[in-house]
Amino acid sequence: MEAVWKIEVEDFPAFVVVDDKGNDFFKQWSKEAAKEPEADSFFDETKEFFFGLDKNKDGKLGVTDLMRGFSIDEQKAKKLVDQFDVDKDGWIDVKEFELMLFKSEDLKRQMHA
Ligand SMILES: [Ca+2]
Numbered sequence: 001m002e003a004v005w006k007i008e009v010e011d012f013p014a015f016v017v018v019d020d021k022g023n024d025f026f027k028q029w030s031k032e033a034a035k036e037p038e039a040d041s042f043f044d045e046t047k048e049f050f051f052g053l054d055k056n057k058d059g060k061l062g063v064t065d066l067m068r069g070f071s072i073d074e075q076k077a078k079k080l081v082d083q084f085d086v087d088k089d090g091w092i093d094v095k096e097f098e099l100m101l102f103k104s105e106d107l108k109r110q111m112h113a
């Protein structure tokens with residue numbers, strides 16, 4: 001049996017995280033997210049928030065964007081980038097941002113503040 005994985009690319013720099021068993025990292029957590037009835041609107045809301053913070057519109061957030069967006073200090077913002085920068089390019093893209101908010105109740109509250 002041969003499996004072909006088709007990845008839909010949207011209007012952000014796309015990447016795929018695959019472990020040694022060929023599992024798509026984001027497929028895993030979007031499956032988790034799909035269990036939540038609010039998931040769709042949550043992701044739309046998150047995207048809007050992301051693009052509001054992305055001042056130079058390059059589809060990536062850096063430490064200073066996060067500091068401003070969540071009213072947090074530099075140390076905390078750096079920690080978030082470390083933790084959620086899945087592809088290790090030093091920036092948080094929209095997928096990583098969704099993951100960040102999905103995993104953090106504190107940040108979610110900030111988004112609604
Ligand atoms: Ca940016």
Ligand SMILES: [Ca+2]
Nearest residue numbers: 085087089091
């Ligand atoms: Ca990244």
